[in-house]
Amino acid sequence: MKKKQWQGWGPGEQAEQHYLVHPRALAGGGDVRHISEFLRASGWRDKSKVNGPLLMESPDRTVRVAYDPCVLPGGWTIHGRADGPNGEWSAHLGRQTPVEIVAGLTDALTRPRSAHAPNVWVPLQEQNWHTRFEGEHYTATSPDGTAWTQYRHGSDGAALWWTGAKDKQGNGWTANFTPNTPMHLVQAFSAELANPDPVMRPRGRITHSAQIRTWSVSVRPSELRAWQQARITAARAATWARNSARSTRPRTTARPSTHAGSARIRH
Template identity: 35%
Template sequence: MSPVPESVEVAFIAPRHLAGGGDPAWVTVPLHRACGWSYGQDPLMPRVILTSPDRKALLRLEPDPDGQWWTLHHAPEPDRPAWYASFGARTPVEIIAAFTDALTDPQAGTPTEADPHRPLTAADWRHAGGDKAMTSPDGLARAEHFVNSTTDCWFVTTVLPQGPLWEARFGTHTPPHLIAAFTAALADPTPVPRPTPAHGGSGRGTPLVIGTTQEMPVERVAFALEERMRALVSRRAIPANPCAPQQPPAASNGRSR
């Protein structure tokens, strides 16, 4: 029996739009375990279906060689018609998670209007073909806002010299603050971790990807998802009222309850 390794080699990829999809559990497991989304499962079908606690949102992850693998549909509400968002198979899960984290944030309330262009501008993306389209500094990713009398939608695409890599689509009526959360994560210069080819990574081998490798403790890699879920669960905590009287510490153990 082979000994369990104490460390594993991890690649840190930047820019993150070239990192590849990553582990879908980064999105699906926290939605279920930290945000209370229920799941439907058919053991004969390679798909995951998650439904929000209020039954208004449904996320489907389904391998589709000719279309988007991730699709989120949201039911209409009094102040907003139905909307959808979808993501290609190689859309980095960290960027998708920024979108779903913003959607499930219990303290978001009714967010003010957000501008999805703003994070891109701050990250030195440049306008291309008018004010409604922007491209990344490496010229490989593009965010476009299509607006006319009947449409108000967004498309974000990444294209390598050898062909398209992934596309994200945000239909009309998608809340702008959710798209802004996506573009902020997209433009974030922080590298994202991926397994190296020797440990199951895709190893696309493109010289356009800037990657460094690092030996990481197996325990740290294994518990990254748990740490993410704890952070999401903590969002549900009710902030303390600063005007409330302070309780004295308990005499039995010297700590406040």
């Protein structure tokens, strides 16, 4: 994966069968390049070893995003180191967490924080999720009952965010966020979790579940490449805009005068 230009999902123009899957929370993991290529286009460094798990590092080296399907339980680990007033934090997401939902969090890592105070529950309530207290826990459940988000206290008393999805056959995933995970990241994740739009999966990659609905669609490889390229182009444009703004920002402190300093030394 490292230092290779991604060319899309394959050559040729023969239409291929794909499926739109709803609800998205039960669609399965998907293609990790949905996340890695966006981060790379946003200036993140690919620290992956050859034939090893994915590892991306933010430009300021404060956050790492890793994906390893070959260990148990496997999946995504996002880790932020302590930075000034912000403490160390981490998020762990299961292998079957749809990449479109993971991207809610990882895309948000590339953007400046909003000036508005984040609220994890708002995007869930906007999609008619049912919120309630369950003892010491506060829980939101999707209208179909397959997905949830919960703010809870563990057996050791520590608070954490716990979320996931599961069908009646037991298929699904869970994710947890340490309590000091930046709230705007948890909110971005919950917004994609609650997003009512279906996601697309290729034939043969559909989760066997009685609680999903699918619609067959024919898609040309060039269309897939164009859709992915639009996402990459948007990431590059946003990165260029941020870097340009930083480079043109006026200095807030005056640069010391070399001449004045030399005169004092001679004196």
